Amino acid sequence: MFCCIYAIDKDNSDYQALVAFASRFSPLVEETGGDSVVLDLEGTELLNGPFTDFPGRITRLAEREGMAVRAAVAANPDAAFHAAHGLPESVFIEPGKEAEYLGDLPVENISHLLADITVERLGEIVGTLNSWGISTFGPLAALPTTGISERLGPEGVRIQQLAKGKTRRSIIVKSTGAVFSLSERLEHPVSSRETLLLVLAGYLEKLTAYLKAHHLAAAGFELETRLADGSTYARKIQFPSPIKEYRTLKKILELEIEGFSPSSPVTWVRLELNPGKTRMIQSGLFTPDTPEPEKTELVLARIGKIVGQGKIGSPEVENSHRPDPVRIKRFDTGSVFRKNRHMDQSPSARKQPATRKLRPPLAVMVWMGENRPIRVQTTDSGIRKGVSGKVLVSAGPWLTSGEWWSKGKWEREEWDLQLSDGTICRVYHDLQSNRWYLDAIYD
Amino acid sequence: MTEMTEKRRAFIEISGERSSGKTGLILSELAQATARREFCAVIDATDSFDPVSARNAGVDLNHILWICCTGKLDSALKAADYILHAGGFSHVVLDICDIRPEIVARIPRSYWFRFRFATEKSGAVFLLITPVPCSGAGSSAAVECVREKVEWSGSPEYRLLETVCARTLIRKAFRSAAMIKAGNRGITLENILNSKHK
Amino acid sequence: MTDLFFELHARSAFSFLEGASTPEELTSVAAELDIPGLAILDRDGVYGAPRFHIAAREAGIRAHIGAEITLQGGARLPVLVENKTGYKNLCRLITTIRMRPGPQRGATEEDLRRFSSGLICLTGDQNGPAAHALRNGFEEALKTVNMLADIFGPDRIYCELQRHFDRDEEYHTQAIAGIAEKLKLPLLASNGACYALASERKLLDILTCVRNRTNLQQAGRLLCRNSERHLKPHRLMEQLFRDYPGAIAATRELSSRLEFTLDDPGYRFPEYPVPAGENMSSYLRKVTEEGARHRYRPFHEKARRQIKRELDLIEKLGMAGYFLIVWDIVNFCREHGILVQGRGSAANSAVCYSLGITAVDPVGMDLLFERFLSEERGEWPDIDLDLPSGEQRERVIKWLYSKYGKSGAAMTANVITYRGRSAAREIGKALGFDLSTLSRLSSLINVWEWKDPKENAARHFADAGLDLKDPRIKEFFQLYQAAQDLPRHLGQHSGGMVICFGQLDSVVPLQPASMPGRVVLQWDKDDCAEMGILKVDLLGLGMMAVLEDTLSIIRSEYGEEVDLAHLPQDDPAVYKGLRQADTIGVFQVESRAQMATLPRIQPGTFYDIVVQVAIIRPGPIVGKMVHPYLKRRQGKEPVEYLHPDLEPVLKRTLGVPLFQEQLLRMAMICAGFSGGEAEELRRAFGFKRSEQRMQHVEKKLRKGMTKRGIVGKQQDRIVQAITSFALYGFPESHAASFALLAYASAYLRCHYPAAFHAALLNNQPMGFYHPATIVKDAQRHGLRFRPIDVSVSDWDCTVESVEDKKSVRLGLRYIKGLREKAARAIVEARQSGPFRSIEEFSRRVPALSKSEIASLAAAGALNFIEGNSPGFTRRDALWQVERLKRPAGELLQNLDDSMAVSPLKSMTEEERINADFHYTDLTIARHPMALRRAELARNGTVRAVDLKSFRNGENVRVAGHVIARQRPGTAKGFVFISLEDETGISNIIITPSLFDRHRSELINNRWLLVDGIVQNADRVISVKATEIGLL
Known part of the structure; x- marks a missing residue:
């Protein structure tokens, strides 16, 4: 005998919870469709009691756990499935009486999964049946099978069997994939970072060994901790190329949680390594030795700690007229094989001097004569050297404006100047704030 | 300049006034390195590196590791140390030339010797760009840039800045003895003699 | 006039998404900035030239014609027209480029050499040939400019300087100045205006996004670098080019050299091949004389005098050829039995009436001849010809192209401009709005246009769920207003088909139309009229096709001959x-x-x-x-x-x-x-x-x-x-x-109902009513319809006479999903003898697909095949049909179908009617309402035909199927609905408030139950609804 449990309000009921609930009654659980499970009840009479009132009991139990379900028990899994989905309340179908119960279910209810055909093909067959005036299971079952097979082919016959509730199959039990994760409720909570590190190092050792056994490497890790005062602390890192060595992973983990000082003792911790295939790069005889991915990852993490995360990587020029269209993206030694996409239209043939930027731009005072700058003086320039002097030669004005549609709107008038103190620089007048800045040195 | 850096394991100091053409020099050097598909690291003390100008000079930006230290000199020095010890980069550039000279002068000498040994061990070329000479004995060679000429084109009413040309003067040649012993193609005496002197 | 600055390289919105101002706007702003002369050079075309010419004439500034020619490498060469030959060459050059097949459309050097005389070229801006060459060095640029000087001649080339405060452009300017000095060529300053005012740069950015199918965020360097490419007055330009003063003076000198204007584009009226010994006007006189005698019985003096006056005027203006061509078209139609009728201003001319072009006697109706042709205004005649829509009109057009195509016949362009919803959607997309905001904005547009825009917009925004703080929303509405009426692209002339005559390719450039073998002018209908180009508008009229079909059915079925011209009055x-x-x-x-x-x-x-x-x-x-x-x-x-x-x-x-x-x-x-x-x-x-x-x-x-x-x-x-x-x-x-x-259709509907309705059903969709309503109305007038039957029906509906009573046999065309090719195959297969069984039918017509046969069966078209057992229903047909198309394999092929008798129940009447509507969109059985009449009568629903018996003001309940829903703009929000039941149609009037209350039921529900007050004023009956319910 088989029992199908169907979660009525699909959207908020957690499917995993349903599976867990079902597996309490029978080890053999099949997940059919996104909203129901089928159990094989063979030999569980002693445990679950007589089958006749099993559906009722299941529904009441589920309600107590906050899950609205409907259950149906029948001689074969498909009949139970259709009964649970179609009929208004939980029901027990004596073997042989399937047709009676399923008689007036609409034909559209037949699940294409069970009939093992595509949704479109099922739609086609249902369309033909409707044009024949057949809309429910009963009349379909009554049609001559040879007529059906000539007209609708083998799928037609299978659908008719489903309508009769006479199919014969066993259920397919689902197996779970390997997860490299360890989690534990600490007996005596950990209050300092060092001791937490020791615990994590232990996990790390076991997990890396486990990974090695599966010939895998760590492509990233997820750390999750719950503290006594209820707050949580979590870190999630993805590596550009998977890493095998325990020592490197330990160092990166150490760097990663350097900033973490637990406000109250840690009560629960979970560490999970995402598995990934190691990537073998065959470096050629003559290609220069590229920095090893493992070591680079470590160095980048270390320097990232010192200068701040967003400040390290390979530069990228954006396709925009913006004055400083620069972005930092992740430094990836693998990129050596990808052509640099950003070489859009070729830079103009004009000879251009090399430029050094001043970020953020330096506020300057500029004196104008016949609407050309004649003297420039920086005010405070902090650690950077300032400029001051008369303008010997000036070129410009060069006007640019853009992004008029957003808050990033800018409008500026630039001048290239040679000053008496020897500096050749670029100053610009921000027409919105009406202030002058020095933003580049030609060097 | 290139025959200098052709040689591995060199710590070369490049000093020069503002707008003396040092950056142009460095960018052309980086362009050749990335053309040879090598990876270079630019440790930028004052966020002065301009990727747009680099791309115009022909540098392949994917091969550049750019570290912006936003004016924090000690972070720049620490970063340089990590990079040199990690290895794998053919050129490591430490750019502190926008920092005020008196601050640069106060950098303890021990850094330079430490960088010197790290460079020799890792086989990279370490270029230190400073406003004033500061590495003293630490560097294996020192060059000074002086602006040769500035080219402006167009009429007085409408000028266009074209180029800033630099002239390099060798302040300190390689200590030839140690190099030749190591058997790699170091700078021989002839190279130093025929290059321009201050 | 001191040496003022002339802007000789502007670009209007007729460069389709590359310019942001209309020619009118450019000229009015130029006049304000007292720029004395303007040249609009649009991309590969002179689409906006006529409008520019008129606007400039009114604004009193010199309008110079020219274009930007796309060269092979993609560079844009600006050329200006110096004289008539120049203009002719420009048109021919553009035509050659446009007509050249294949993607790589651009002028080759050889093209330029062929058409260079009379044209002056500039070296172009950042996108010009010189700049493209400069990318590979100064020498390359020098070589290019040298080549151009060689092609156009050293005295007809100017080195163009533009300054928009951009470093790359300054490098280009310095290089060009150097080349000009080396080759001793004159310099010319221009600002390359792409828009009239600086604020319109935003609109140009939007158009650029539309052209590149991207949005502002991702457009990057495609957008304008700054807002400098607007019209600049002399004061600004002089200051801008103070280092090259000569370049400003050159603009005045060049403008004085360009004396060509569009006043006389060199258009000559078309010739008509006239028999020997005749010139066109004498031949026209002879033909008109002949026609008049046939039209006017008796040929009274008033008509004779009117015709003579018209003929003298026509001869004086030299348009005899045009009238003869139109006369030739009308004759062609008459010979091939195609109904044709002239209308529009032509109907005011007695000559047209005599030539048989129009069917209304202007003299009798005392119509105004000036409407048609008046020499004083220099307005040329505009003759519209109504032809039956569909392939008849195509036949006329094909013949017209074959006979007059070579010497000059082309369709006018149909410029699609930004209107209402299309503008809102595209601007919204360019601004990067997501779909939901976009739909809210476009809904706001309708509200916006309907109410007076000056009303405060904030309230509109708030209730549409948009916040004004987002800068993009504010921009949206300004841009929307600015984009109205901007040309967007060249569309295929949808409605009529306007053919122009005369040597066209030297007057206006031609380009291939989307239909193969067709050619399109670059000017639209009104431009051609302004420029005095003679044209004929061939309009397809559905009703003409219906009348024509009716006459042919009458000829074949009734054996009578009816001439529309001489119907009993x-x-x-x-x-x-x-x-x-x-x-x-x-x-x-x-x-x-x-x-x-x-x-x-x-x-x-x-x-x-x-x-x-x-x-x-x-x-x-x-x-x-x-x-x-x-x-x-x-x-x-x-x-x-x-x-x-x-x-x-x-x-x-x-x-x-x-x-x-x-x-x-x-x-x-x-x-x-x-x-x-x-x-x-x-x-x-x-x-x-x-x-x-x-x-x-x-x-x-x-x-x-x-x-x-x-x-x-x-x-x-x-x-x-x-x-x-x-x-x-x-x-x-x-x-x-x-x-x-109207009279002819009413006459035929009244006297030959079968023929008329058959023809009407063959030319759907047409008119106000759905075929189902037409069939029901005809049945109420006693016309019998016979169902679709594969053994009898053709593709079209036909008329069958059964014991002298005429009835309409529905055609196979009304089976939804049945392809015409398959239907024709059925008709052919039928010739070799009737079908004896469904199985044989499907074997003899292999072209039919399974779904098509199923549709035929479900519509009952297979019920009448001889071999079927009596009382054979649609379900039996369906049952058998399913078996036919299964690939049963040879083995089972000849196994006779043991299941011949289908176990299925036959359809009830309601199911049959539903099947009719589902598969044929109409039914000849009883009206669905009839089925429920008993139930409806119980709750007091009145039939449409009984409405007459109710007095004005009485309450009544009516029900029916909604066949027409109208909310005319002039009716201030009132909605008029027609409900059809088995007895007739009842008109329902719905007040705006009632409509708002029941908006959803009224819009998407097809069966309504209405309570209301009868309005029975002088025989016009309608029901003013008070309550709406669903059936």
């Missing part, structure tokens, strides 16, 4: 039908509004039909002319005139001005306008383009009237009538030709 049966508003399927008078007025007007004579056709038009409705006419018609109001001496003009329409001709006459009488001025008035109001022209003419009108002592309220009422009228007023000649068709 006042047939009592026809007018009785019209008076009862029994006009479903009749041309022009079948709409709900017409049906409401027909019983009031009680048409008795042909002229009443002419009035009927013209009265339900926006013009009379807006001018509040309809009700006075109706009241006077029923004698409820005395006939009086706006002004005593208007009496002769308005007598025919009981003192109420309905037609445009009357309006022109009124202007001539009251304000002393001459014929030409009156036509000018009509064109001013008829034009949708400019506001000022209307005020200008209105002032002239009032001045004329006050001079004649018509003043105060009377003057205002006359002016109000004229202004509201001229915009929509319907020409009397036009109404007359339509009335002819």
